[in-house]
Amino acid sequence: MKKLVLAVFIVAACGTQPLGAGPTPVKVFAAASLTDAFKALGIDYGSRHPSTYPTFNFAGTPTLLTQLEQGAQADVFASADTANMDKLQSDGLSNGQPKVFAHNLLEIVVAPGNPKGIASLADLAKPGVIYISAGPTVPAGKYALQALAKAGVNPKPRSLETDVKSVISKIELGEADAGIVYATDVTAAGTKVQGVVIPDTDNVVATYPLVEVKGARNPYGAASFVGFVLSSEGQATLAKYGFQHA
Amino acid sequence: MVGVGVSLSVEGARLSMGSLRLDMSFELEDGEVVALLGPNGAGKTTLLRAIAGLLALAGGRVVLDGRVLEEAGSRVYVPTEARSIGFVFQDYLLFPHMSVADNVAFGVRSRAVALEWLERLGLSRYADARPGTLSGGERQRVALARALAPGPRVLLLDEPLAALDVSTRAGVRRDLKAHLAAFRGVRLLVTHDPLEAVMLADRLIVMEEGSQVQSGTPVEVTERPRSRYVADLVGVNLVRGRASGGVVDVGGGASVAAAGADSGDVFAVVHPRAVSLHRARPEGSPRNVWEGHAIGIEMLGDRARVRIEGRVPMVAEVTPGALAELGLVEGSPVWVSFKATDVAVYPA
Amino acid sequence: MRRERAPLWIGVLAAIGAAFFILPLIGLVVRTPWGDALQSLTSADTLDALRLSLVASLSATAFALVLGVPLAWVYARVDFPGRSVVRALTTLPMVLPPVVGGIALLLAFGRRGLVGSMLASFGVSLPFTTAGVVMAETFVAMPFLVLTVEAGLRSMDRRYEDAARTLGAGRWTVFTRVTLPLIAPSVAAGAVLCWARALGEFGATITFAGNFPGVTQTMPLAVYLLLETNPQGSFVLSLILLLVSLVVLVGLRHRWLGSA
Numbered sequence: 001m002k003k004l005v006l007a008v009f010i011v012a013a014c015g016t017q018p019l020g021a022g023p024t025p026v027k028v029f030a031a032a033s034l035t036d037a038f039k040a041l042g043i044d045y046g047s048r049h050p051s052t053y054p055t056f057n058f059a060g061t062p063t064l065l066t067q068l069e070q071g072a073q074a075d076v077f078a079s080a081d082t083a084n085m086d087k088l089q090s091d092g093l094s095n096g097q098p099k100v101f102a103h104n105l106l107e108i109v110v111a112p113g114n115p116k117g118i119a120s121l122a123d124l125a126k127p128g129v130i131y132i133s134a135g136p137t138v139p140a141g142k143y144a145l146q147a148l149a150k151a152g153v154n155p156k157p158r159s160l161e162t163d164v165k166s167v168i169s170k171i172e173l174g175e176a177d178a179g180i181v182y183a184t185d186v187t188a189a190g191t192k193v194q195g196v197v198i199p200d201t202d203n204v205v206a207t208y209p210l211v212e213v214k215g216a217r218n219p220y221g222a223a224s225f226v227g228f229v230l231s232s233e234g235q236a237t238l239a240k241y242g243f244q245h246a
Numbered sequence: 247m248v249g250v251g252v253s254l255s256v257e258g259a260r261l262s263m264g265s266l267r268l269d270m271s272f273e274l275e276d277g278e279v280v281a282l283l284g285p286n287g288a289g290k291t292t293l294l295r296a297i298a299g300l301l302a303l304a305g306g307r308v309v310l311d312g313r314v315l316e317e318a319g320s321r322v323y324v325p326t327e328a329r330s331i332g333f334v335f336q337d338y339l340l341f342p343h344m345s346v347a348d349n350v351a352f353g354v355r356s357r358a359v360a361l362e363w364l365e366r367l368g369l370s371r372y373a374d375a376r377p378g379t380l381s382g383g384e385r386q387r388v389a390l391a392r393a394l395a396p397g398p399r400v401l402l403l404d405e406p407l408a409a410l411d412v413s414t415r416a417g418v419r420r421d422l423k424a425h426l427a428a429f430r431g432v433r434l435l436v437t438h439d440p441l442e443a444v445m446l447a448d449r450l451i452v453m454e455e456g457s458q459v460q461s462g463t464p465v466e467v468t469e470r471p472r473s474r475y476v477a478d479l480v481g482v483n484l485v486r487g488r489a490s491g492g493v494v495d496v497g498g499g500a501s502v503a504a505a506g507a508d509s510g511d512v513f514a515v516v517h518p519r520a521v522s523l524h525r526a527r528p529e530g531s532p533r534n535v536w537e538g539h540a541i542g543i544e545m546l547g548d549r550a551r552v553r554i555e556g557r558v559p560m561v562a563e564v565t566p567g568a569l570a571e572l573g574l575v576e577g578s579p580v581w582v583s584f585k586a587t588d589v590a591v592y593p594a
Numbered sequence: 595m596r597r598e599r600a601p602l603w604i605g606v607l608a609a610i611g612a613a614f615f616i617l618p619l620i621g622l623v624v625r626t627p628w629g630d631a632l633q634s635l636t637s638a639d640t641l642d643a644l645r646l647s648l649v650a651s652l653s654a655t656a657f658a659l660v661l662g663v664p665l666a667w668v669y670a671r672v673d674f675p676g677r678s679v680v681r682a683l684t685t686l687p688m689v690l691p692p693v694v695g696g697i698a699l700l701l702a703f704g705r706r707g708l709v710g711s712m713l714a715s716f717g718v719s720l721p722f723t724t725a726g727v728v729m730a731e732t733f734v735a736m737p738f739l740v741l742t743v744e745a746g747l748r749s750m751d752r753r754y755e756d757a758a759r760t761l762g763a764g765r766w767t768v769f770t771r772v773t774l775p776l777i778a779p780s781v782a783a784g785a786v787l788c789w790a791r792a793l794g795e796f797g798a799t800i801t802f803a804g805n806f807p808g809v810t811q812t813m814p815l816a817v818y819l820l821l822e823t824n825p826q827g828s829f830v831l832s833l834i835l836l837l838v839s840l841v842v843l844v845g846l847r848h849r850w851l852g853s854a
Contacts, residue, residue, distance in 0.1 A: 060822070062822035062823065063822060065822070066821055066822050066825070069825075130722070132722075132804065135805070135819060137819065137822050137823045157806065158722040158804065158806060159722050159803075159804025159805050159806050159810065160804075160805050160806055160807075160811075160819075161804065161805065162800065162805065162818075162819070166801075170721075170804070173700055173701075173704055173706065174704065174705050174706035175700060175704050175705050175706075175721045175722070176722075295756070298756075298760055299759075300756045300759070300760075325759070326756070326759040326760055327759045327760075327761075327762045327763055327764055328762075329760075331760060332760065333756075333757065333760035335753060335756075335757055339751070339753050339754055339756075339757040341754060341757075341758075341772060341775075341776075342776075343775040343776065343778075344775075352758065352761050352763070352771070353760075353761030353762050353763075392761065393760070393761075396761060396762055
């Protein structure tokens with residue numbers, strides 16, 4: 001909720017809202033890992049489309065799905081995996097075919113300077129290392145499990161966080177030593193944390209699809225927002241935040 | 247200095263509570279039962295609490311058997327629990343969560359001793375009862391047993407009969423007198439009821455507005471009231487003024503002729519029955535005659551008490567027949583007379 | 595009891611007010627798959643969460659009693675400079691979003707926290723442990739106990755303590771044998787309120803202690819997480835929590851009405 005208000009505030013503060021024209025918002029439910037990239041994208045989009053502006057609801061993908069299933073009103077759903085998108089489709093809540101707009105790679109996140117000297121997934125199981133992960137129902141958590149399986153290690157997480165952002169926060173606060181998150185999250189956190197690259201052989205590519213939600217109040221806005229994300233301008237913004245090309 | 251025979255002495259004990267300024271000095275001996283008598287708000291309970299150490303003194307000191315319990319301005323302060331002072335509170339304050347026996351055993355820390363005390367006070371059958379199930383009189387006896395069981399040197403009683411029905415008060419008062427007589431230590435009780443004070447105590451200390459106004463045996467106090475409060479309790483007319491040549495000058499140009507009023511600051515007392523009322527200026531010898539107005543008439547048994555406003559305010563007691571003869575109603579003008587020989591005068 | 599009929603509008607608004615609370619509960623009862631309920635109830639995860647919730651909330655209540663009753667006593671009886679400020683600070687968790695409480699706990703007792711860094715040098719770490727859950731719950735729930743007990747202390751007749759002192763009782767004896775028994779109803783009500791609040795604690799717990807089944811995943815956390823993968827299961831857990839809370843509140847209501 002706070003993020004949504006903030007997004008509205010940013011958009012409004014940039015003066016993209018034409019006075020008196022009564023612009024209609026396009027409501028975007030987006031995975032937590034998209035927070036920073038979509039906020040930037042929203043500002044660009046708003047300046048190109050005076051008749052509409054995006055409002056965002058960022059949360060863990062399964063949380064968003066639950067909200068939609070319980071009847072939350074949205075125009076666009078941007079998921080951090082295909083499984084949750086498939087569920088949305090099988091629930092009959094999507095309008096049209098989902099489109100993949102980005103990929104993301106996993107990275108190990110550690111404190112700046114990497115005090116525990118973590119170089120690989122295997123190091124996560126070292127004694128004295130507090131490893132945390134997103135829960136197995138969250139896409140990032142599921143991917144982390146897949147990557148660990150590929151590397152053949154099985155570190156025991158001390159906590160299963162509800163989303164990727166809280167994994168990063170706990171590393172930042174120094175409560176945990178390492179976690180597996182998206183490369184984009186490491187980029188977004190700047191100098192407060194540091195990433196350790198996971199080799200391609202062990203890595204898992206996260207796929208981000210988005211779709212117009214059935215019963216969208218603003219179908220025009222939904223279509224144009226989806227189009228903007230897929231446009232070269234949208235893709236450039238996403239790349240700036242560490243996402244791989246669709 | 248502590249005098250011979252004195253057990254508890256309160257010396258210039260001062261403290262302030264709200265509008266009350268307490269300032270009291272007196273001495274108590276083992277052999278006597280003393281009552282602190284005074285109107286509500288006079289500071290009686292405050293004084294008891296200060297003696298028990300529940301309120302800190304701002305000045306003065308309290309000494310028991312030559313040992314200073316508390317001295318304001320010095321570090322001497324014996325805490326309440328070490329003062330050997332038994333306290334019977336106004337509404338008894340029996341611990342509601344304990345049985346009667348546990349209440350009595352609380353201070354003495356022995357159930358056997360507690361049961362003995364219950365036996366002595368005829369309360370044995372209530373040993374396991376909760377205080378809430380007892381009558382007022384029974385609760386008072388439990389409170390007395392609880393205060394006495396640890397064997398204190400001093401027993402303080404705060405309005406011991408005030409919480410009781412009028413119908414049971416006389417019986418409980420008789421019992422209390424017997425129990426007080428059986429206790430060998432210092433006994434001080436607080437009351438606003440003159441009857442209670444006179445019946446229970448050997449000596450009265452009259453308190454008004456935090457200070458002592460009079461002290462003495464019940465007879466001394468009632469015969470020679472030294473304050474409006476006591477005069478009203480006893481039901482007599484009291485004036486104070488300067489005496490000279492058989493006249494007491496009460497100020498404001500008014501005076502009362504009184505036999506034996508020779509000199510000095512004096513109290514003058516006139517019994518209402520000695521005051522006569524007349525329609526017109528009376529003939530004859532009375533030296534005190536003036537005109538006033540009846541401002542209040544009330545019946546008291548077979549007598550009528552008439553309050554008269556005039557040169558000196560007076561209360562007269564007349565028969566109902568006389569009242570009818572005078573045709574007196576409230577507001578009527580009336581003449582007052584009494585003889586100089588009916589005025590008792592004593593130094594203030 | 596007086597016979598009283600509510601004015602029409604008060605009656606209508608009161609009915610809407612009551613329905614506002616009752617309808618969601620009915621929804622929960624109606625939508626719960628009773629067939630799966632028993633199965634969910636006896637599943638290892640649910641039992642873990644239930645056991646953890648009970649252990650943590652009862653421990654939190656015990657800590658709140660040991661620390662909160664003395665705190666309430668000091669607030670009610672000792673007039674020290676800055677009392678109202680300290681009192682406001684210690685009751686702040688009642689109005690603070692629990693997540694904020696969790697963050698504050700991390701900053702104080704986390705590995706890098708003010709006190710936590712010292713604890714860490716002794717090898718003690720609270721986040722991600724059951725002890726951390728107890729701490730988060732105590733933090734959020736103890737003010738309820740403190741305020742209730744303080745009110746009890748303020749309304750009790752202190753002359754009972756005076757009476758005990760004239761009978762030779764020292765301060766500790768007065769406190770244990772007179773004060774505590776006299777305020778026992780307030781202590782009990784405060785403890786039950788505190789326990790109920792601790793049982794429902796979510797935000798501070800997940801922030802400070804994280805979420806791991808059997809260690810820090812209490813019932814509210816399990817409900818929240820299950821909602822995303824197995825909504826039916828979360829309905830069942832919600833219902834269990836609801837029943838437990840209901841029993842407690844009905845028990846309390848008697849006391850409240852009795853003392854009102």
